[in-house]
Amino acid sequence: MSKAKYGVGDLIMLRDGPLRNARTDGEFKILAVMPDSDGQVQYRVRSQSEGFDRRVSSSDIDTERSARSKVVVQQTASAVAKEPWFKASSIKVRK
DSSP, rough: OOOOOOOTEEEBBBOOOOOSSSOOOOOOOEEEEEEEEETTTEEEEEEETTSEEEEEEGGGTTTTTTTOHHHHHHHHHHHHHOOOOOOOGGOOOOO
């Protein structure tokens, strides 16, 4: 099972290929991360110029032209902090 590189709200670009329509230019916004198929993560995406959603796999995404995921940046920042999210000393109890 592959790990999703992009998260909901990220903007991606699709790869150019011989089977792609000429209208696949532009950025696509990720609407949902779907279960993987054949070992590749799948995403539901939508372009602002199109009125429908597409299902694309991770191999269809051009990683060089796509923005880096916000999810990955947040995960690395929280991993660096190494502080617990729950602090027992911050709880106030009335007597």
